[in-house]
Amino acid sequence: MFTKKKIIYFLLFLLIVASADIWIFSSIKDSYTKIINDNILETGKIIFSSVSDKTEDIDSWISNVENNYENIRIIYIKGLPQFEETTEFYKDKEFYEFYKSKLSDPIFEKGLESAVYSEYFLTDNMYSLDNSQYKIVFAPILTSEYDIVGIGIMFFNMEGYLKFYRLLNIFAVSIIMAFVLVYGIILFSRDPVMNFIILGLFVIVGIFTAYPLFEAVRLTFIKNGEFSMEIWKKILTTDQYLKAFWGSIKLGISTATLSTLIGFLFAFTLTRTSIKGKKFFSTMATLPVISPPFSLTLSILLLFGNNGLITKKILHLQNFSIYGLTGLTLVQTMGMFPIAYLTMAGILHAIDSTLEDAALDLNASKLKTFLTVTLPLSVPGILSAWLLVFTNSLADFANPLILSGNYRVLSVEAYLEVTGMNRLGNGAALSLLLLMPTITAFLVQRFWVSKKSFVTVTGKPSPRITELVSKTVKVTLVTLMVLIVVFLISLYGTIVAGCFVRNWGIDYTFTLENIKEALQRGKDAITDTVTLATIATPLAGILAMLTALILVRKNFKGKRIFEILIMAPFAIPGTLIGISYILAFNKPPLILVGTGAIIVINYIIRELPVGVEGGVAALRQIDPSIEEAAQDLGADVPTVFKTIVLPLLRPAFISSLSYTFVRSMTAVSAVIFLISAKWYHITVLIYNFSENLRFGLASVLATTLIIIVLIAFGLMRLIVRQSETLEKTVSGER
Structure with a gap:
């Protein structure tokens, strides 16, 4: 059953399938990431273009934005950090303290600098906050005459998008696993039909018995998310x-x-x-x-x-x-x-x-x-x-x-x-x-x-x-x-x-x-x-x-x-x-x-x-x-x-x-x-x-x-x- 020739064939085809699988799903991820980044930047532009010129209205503006967009948190910096005294406006203290702790971070420094020079900046990295992953947008706040009066920082919750990434990973791994199982049974098994039947029944009970039961068991060990x-x-x-x-x-x-x-x-x-x-x-x-x-x-x-x-x-x-x-x-x-x-x-x-x-x-x-x-x-x-x-x-x-x-x-x-x-x-x-x-x-x-x-x-x-x-x-x-x-x-x-x-x-x-x-x-x-x-x-x-x-x-x-x-x-x-x-x-x-x-x-x-x-x-x-x-x-x-x-x-x-x-x-x-x-x-x-x-x-x-x-x-x-x-x-x- 396990001859040297069969093993070489198996490893060769596995390498080809794995390479194609990685290339296809990497391309999908890259395209999807570009679309997400463009959407996040566009959302930031729309939100920060609506900021009020009146200082007394900024708090209510932040509240309205965060109520309308549950996946967004806002910090507004009135003034330019490098050139004048600033005033910060925010509603969520955890996000503000995180921002203050990252001021010496090179990425944050680059983001603030870009906003000062009227450029939007989106972080490539994601940051963990409030048990979720966030990308951050640094945006210039402009007057009608295009003068910069402040900097807006938008924290964008990525959990919904990360589910799609996880789903892609599951599909990618599943394809390789399916190839290993199917081709392995065909190549090495004496009774492929019966082994396919056993595999199929295992998949059925795995998905529709073990998986739901695992969810039930997992629930018994969780209290308030921990x-x-x-x-x-x-x-x-x-x-x-x-x-x-x-x-x-x-x-x-x-x-x-x-x-x-x-x-x-x-x-x-x-x-x-x-x-x-x-x-x-x-x-x-x-x-x-x-x-x-x-x-x-x-x-x-x-x-x-x-x-x-x-x-x-x-x-x-x-x-x-x-x-x-x-x-x-x-x-x-x-x-x-x-x-x-x-x-x-x-x-x-x-x-x-x-x-x-x-x-x-x-x-x-x-x-x-x-x-x-x-x-x-x-x-x-x-x-x-x-x-x-x-x-x-x-x-x-x-x-x-x-x-x-x-x-x-x-x-x-x-x-x-x-x-x-x-x-x-x-x-x-x-x-x-x-x-x-x-x-x-x-x-x-x-x-x-x-x-x-x-x-x-x-x-x-x-x-x-x-x-x-x-x-x-x-x-x-x-x-x-x-x-x-x-x-x-x-x-x-x-x-x-x-x-x-x-x-x-x-x-x-x-x-x-x-x-x-x-x-x-x-x-x-x-x-x-x-x-x-x-x-x-x-x-x-x-x-x-x-x-x-x-x-x-x-x-x-x-x-x-x-x-x-x-x-x-x-x-x-x-x-x-x-x-x-x-x-x-x-x-x-x-x-x-x-x-x-x-x-x-x-x-x-x-x-x-x-x-x-x-x-x-x-x-x-x-x-x-x-x-x-x-x-x-x-x-x-x-x-x-x-x-x-x-x-x-x-x-x-x-x-x-x-x-x-x-x-x-x-x-x-x-x-x-x-x-x-x-x-x-x-x-x-x-x-x-x-x-x-x-x-x-x-x-x-x-x-x-x-x-x-x-x-x-x-x-x-x-x-x-x-x-x-x-x-x-x-x-x-x-």
Whole structure:
């Protein structure tokens, strides 16, 4: 790979590219500098030509100039320093003292001398004042008869122009770095295509994950424009924040555990047993994730709150409270178990039943076969599901904001610090604390799974699945599913019923006005949301599968860092993601704030971990020899990915598409900071209606949102059909 000839070629072309790069950008800088200098001198001439002849008016003239030009400071010297006594006029003492300290400086001496002889003089050097860089103009003050009566000194703030210089430097360095990476990969790599894919993914997570996260971290160490540890000292020593941290951990563990159990119940029953109504149960299992995250909370309050329909009207309970850890765990479990279900369904479906058949043929009982074969092979999906629900629970703020009561969680504390108290640094620091438990769980899961083999797809998939449950167990599983589905229907029935009453909980009069008003007011928001989600969905799905393929099949430097960066956005509260994106992309070189692109990018980066986890878990079951055989027959990496990997990953790919679309449609926390007058979002409008107690309007839009997503689900199932070779049927009793 690294031959002497290749190295010489590389260095030669690098020298040529670097020389051309330096020459081009130096020419641009020189031209830009000349234009700036001419503009500064012209500005000085205009300003100093307006000075008043009356001494008593000079102070007000300086004040007017500095008020009209925020980047300019003025010192006026009445008289000529070399020939007569002078009087100085100024408003900013710091600039005047700087001027006095520089009188012996050769450049200042030349500037004053030039002004005395009726010439304008602009310094080539810049001077640091007031935490900014300034160029200085020395100008003659002339009467109408062109007599010199004084000297004007103008300090011109260059910070705005220096940003352009910095941007040019970034582009110049980026071009050289791009050449080194691209040409180096082409010249020295054995697999250029795969290395380009890895490089591209690194660039994506670097720009849209690491860079915004760096801006958030930097903010926590800044106090009044200077480096400080004050924010972190306060965060780590305040009981309120520490209590909220442990509150988040307890909520995350309880929610993740219950959600994984329920998700496994649905996934196992629907993929490994022969029951009727699978499509119905599957639809109900995904329903909670396709609605705004606070819809279930509102339903819980209306049914089980202090004045809830069930607790107050039906059961007449007096001291019952749904607020706190119990209520939050209930709501988050109902809202997040679809994450576990979608992650595990594809894994359970892909398990080759010949292994179970072999165990049964060796006289193992169905229970023992399940415990020793099926369950261990499901471990990647179970751990992935638990991790995703855990991180999602930590990052959730919409449900705790409404239902936490006196129970403190870190995401709400961070949200209130940012939006309620405008303490961005505190909010960022609190949110960053959530990364610690998330990354710990992520690394433990990765370390444990990497030590074991879960390969079950070998290129000869079984067309059927052997049923491992008895009739009694099957009835028990179905009964549990029915109870959960009935509970969900009651929650969503509350939302649907809210569409047809004037004000739920106060006035139950039937009306259709809510539908008309909500659709009129939400028309643009619905269109914007569907458009942006449709753009983000296929991009996120393909990126997720590519990332999963690289993580499972390839080893490269920085792989662990890459994995952490992929998972990080899912763990950080959406409020911080929104603020980080505003900090990072509201300035050069990428100005994206206010555009639809920043919302699409947020969708992709935020929901990418779900698709990646599903793809990784599925790929661990696929024998690499299938891909190696295709490569031995001459297929390149894109062909192998398109014809071998993607079809085998179809269940995980569909889950990724589905989840990305619904999460894009139902996003709240980050999007609320990124919407603009041109691009709005339906969930933000629903939240605003709910906050203003317009539950009827919120119910109509929430129901509309669910209908749209269900239609999209159906279309995706039709467009991305499952391969017939992977279809399995469940056989009956053995």
